Amino acid sequence: MPFFFKGNQKAKKNQESLKTDDSSPENDHVTGNIRQSLSENLNIIKEKTGNSSDIVVRQLKTGLGGQVETAIVYVAGIADEKAIHEFLIESILNSKELKKKEDSRDILDSIAADAVALGGVHQKERLASVFDSLMAGDTVILADGAQFAVVASTKGGEKRSIKEPENQQAFRGSREGFIESLDTNLSLVRRIVKNPNLWVEKMTMGSVTKTDVALMYINGICNEKTVKEVKKRLAGIEIDSILESGYIEQLIEDVPFTTFPTIYHTERPDMVAGNLLEGRIAIFVDGTPFVLLVPAVFIQFFQSVEDYYSRFDIATFIRFLRVLIFFISLIAPAVYVGATTFHQEMIPTELLIVIAAQREIVPFPAVVEALMMEVSFEILREAGIRLPKAIGSAVSIVGAIVIGQAAVQAGIVSPAMVIIVAITAISSFATPAFAMAISARIVRFFFIIAAATTGFYGIILGLIIMFVHLNSMRSFGVPYMTPFAPFIPKNWGDTIFRSPWWTHEKRPELLGNDNKLRQGHDQKPQPPEPGDMKTDQQKGDGNEPQH
Structure with missing residues (x-):
């Protein structure tokens, strides 16, 4: 069976190549530290990207007498080209401080500190980090003679407008739905939950795709053990690509061999906000409008967002x-x-x-x-x-x-x-x-x-x-069958039956943290007795004409 062992050896080599760090000696000619020579750095970028036509390189001359050569590199389509031209290139060309400097390191420091009118500007020394930022939509600024690069956050490009989700429509409530942009989806939830305890933790998953994944939960409400468990399962994923949230769903679920879903997914920001307030955790994946919610229970899949907006x-x-x-x-x-x-x-x-x-x-x-x-x-x-x-x-x-x-x-x-x-x-x-x-x-x-x-x-x-x-x-x-098994009578008000809102004083058991109080005590409406409500004509306003 020599062919069988050869196949295993090839598979092992492929796995090893998948796990190989970019900083290994074999790949050092394209992923080591940034070189002093600008032309060498640009050649490395072109070689690594295969001279792709969407890699845009704009070379400029700045410094005292225009003696220092600089280059601005970005990927067309995933970077905001309008912001690059208006706030980056023009700022560098029109900066009076840059025209007084001679050293390339001083020029990059000045660009990072003062010249660039963009947020999220930082320095990178490793080519691997430069490539990661470049492929994520950021803009890289290089200078001849400097062994570091300035990376400006310019993520943008075309994206779908916010519309009502087609799969989860509601006759009452918000008409906004998630889109394929991770930052936009996070902002839609933040517009609903305006609280500093709404925490977001980002990570990158997929050794090839480098997909951005975000974890969102409300600190103080969400169970800390659940947060640690979710982080542990996400950290244990080793895969080359994450193309949709369904990849993560299948890799972190508790029971893989079942037809019943154990992770809830939704396209509605208001549904995510409501579940976060109950103590759940939301998992956002860049490139998909479907957000995962954990933990999930059986009865949750029969509930709709308008149930909470109706009587x-x-x-x-x-x-x-x-x-x-x-x-x-x-x-x-x-x-x-x-x-x-x-x-x-x-x-x-x-x-x-x-x-x-x-x-x-x-x-x-x-x-x-x-x-x-x-x-x-x-x-x-x-x-x-x-x-x-x-x-x-x-x-x-x-x-x-x-x-x-x-x-x-x-x-x-x-x-x-x-x-x-x-x-x-x-x-x-x-x-x-x-x-x-x-x-x-x-x-x-x-x-x-x-x-x-x-x-x-x-x-x-x-x-x-x-x-x-x-x-x-x-x-x-x-x-999965909470609150039926185990039997929790307090939570039966939000199962097959939906009790009045003024009875939901506490959050669901087994989901929330120490902060279980949802609303004040005795919120039942208490209107005055019918005999106590009289119109002005019945009471008399004291201005009746005298006879």
């Missing part, structure tokens, strides 16, 4: 409806299969006669009907997502109608099965969290098979197994 009775009704719809989307086809196959006595006689008449010409058993229709609807749903928006919805709707009608007329499936599968498909769209909805779509097939095997006994056994599995799961140390 408690309306929110309670809607939440209860969502949970009921979730179970409909989970077991409705299985119940139909089990009832028509094993438990016909549980169906009313009139309905049973109708179903039997419809199934008389159908050549397949109920389980085959259900699986065929479910697979067909999944294909249509996926096709509707992948097709252009202008025709995607039309194709999915028309396709469902045509296929359903044709299947019934051909005698392949019964009309009752088409109705059941259609109700199930519609119910799956009512779950606010897509991750939980798609989990129900997957688990649904197992319930159909269980119902076809042992009827309702299989469905009940499947539900027991599912709830045992859910109770065994954790999300960053927090039981």
Whole structure:
């Protein structure tokens, strides 16, 4: 098996090359310290970047008599070119102090201290740091004769405007949604939570992509142990690329082998702010509008942001409806299969006669009907997502109608099965969290098979197994079924039911830190008695005319 060992050796070499530090002797000719010669530094940059056309090099002459050669280097498209020209190049060319200096080191020091009208100016001595800053959108200033560079923060470029998120729309509340810019997303949350205890810690992940990742939490509310655990898991990630927050989600979750999500993701800044105030931690990833929230619990995936903006009775009704719809989307086809196959006595006689008449010409058993229709609807749903928006919805709707009608007329499936599968498909769209909805779509097939095997006994056994599995799961140390298991009566006011806001005096247990107080005591509205409220006409203002 020599080829097998060769393959292992190649894999090990690739891993070693991935972990190789840029400052190793082999790469010292392109990643060592900055050279004194400006031309040599520029050649190193061009060599390292492969003479890429988007690497812009602007050479200037400054100092006394224009004797000192300087160069401004940036990457077009990810740097703010307008700021570079207006606040950087013009500042250097028009600076009177620079025209009096002869030494290149003094010139760079003066540029960093006075000449550059930009924030975030600092010095770099290592070429590796220069490349990291350059690829992040910063501008590098080099001078002939100086063994360090000045790096100015000029991150910019084109980015998508802030709009309402398409996947998490709300009839009441903010219309702002996250975009692909990390700094913009952080600012959207800071505009809501104007508190110095809102802490942000940035890090870089991915040995190749160098993706910026930010951790956000409220100090004093968030549990310190949870913060340390999140940092530990993020620090343990060794990967070459982070292209979306889903990469991190799959690398830090507690239970990898489950269809149910243990990390919540959202596009709404107000939802992130609300979860931060409950003691959760937000993980932002540059290049994606989806922000991760940990820890996550099961009931959280059935809650929507407008539940907190509406009256408690309306929110309670809607939440209860969502949970009921979730179970409909989970077991409705299985119940139909089990009832028509094993438990016909549980169906009313009139309905049973109708179903039997419809199934008389159908050549397949109920389980085959259900699986065929479910697979067909999944294909249509996926096709509707992948097709252009202008025709995607039309194709999915028309396709469902045509296929359903044709299947019934051909005698392949019964009309009752088409109705059941259609109700199930519609119910799956009512779950606010897509991750939980798609989990129900997957688990649904197992319930159909269980119902076809042992009827309702299989469905009940499947539900027991599912709830045992859910109770065994954790999300960053927090039981997944909190506050049902463990049973915490104080937190039941924000589960399937949503109690009035004036009853939420404390934050959820197992999430918050020592600061559990959310609002003042006895915030229940206490309007005056009807007899105490009188209009001015009833009271009399003392200015009645005298008779």
